[in-house]
Amino acid sequence: MSVDTTEIELQIAELKSLLGSELEGVSDDFINAAYSNLPAVLNDIVFSDTPAAPCTSLNIVHRVRLGSKYERFTAAIRAGKLDSNFL
Numbered sequence: 001m002s003v004d005t006t007e008i009e010l011q012i013a014e015l016k017s018l019l020g021s022e023l024e025g026v027s028d029d030f031i032n033a034a035y036s037n038l039p040a041v042l043n044d045i046v047f048s049d050t051p052a053a054p055c056t057s058l059n060i061v062h063r064v065r066l067g068s069k070y071e072r073f074t075a076a077i078r079a080g081k082l083d084s085n086f087l
């Protein structure tokens with residue numbers, strides 16, 4: 001069994017870029033809110049699909065991605081509406 005982390009790596013790269021670009025010139029409170037919520041976002045890992053059991057091989061690949069907290073977090077940053085209730 002193995003884990004395909006391709007999608008989660010792309011999401012983290014997007015998040016890094018978003019944090020670098022969208023947080024320029026915003027208040028310290030907004031930046032503090034963003035960074036204080038980051039651990040909860042990064043801990044929300046879900047399987048993105050259910051693997052089919054192959055009949056000729058025992059290698060099963062599970063794909064993972066960041067879940068709905070990531071989606072809400074990035075949307076809140078883009079909208080400038082990050083507060084304690086976004087998760």
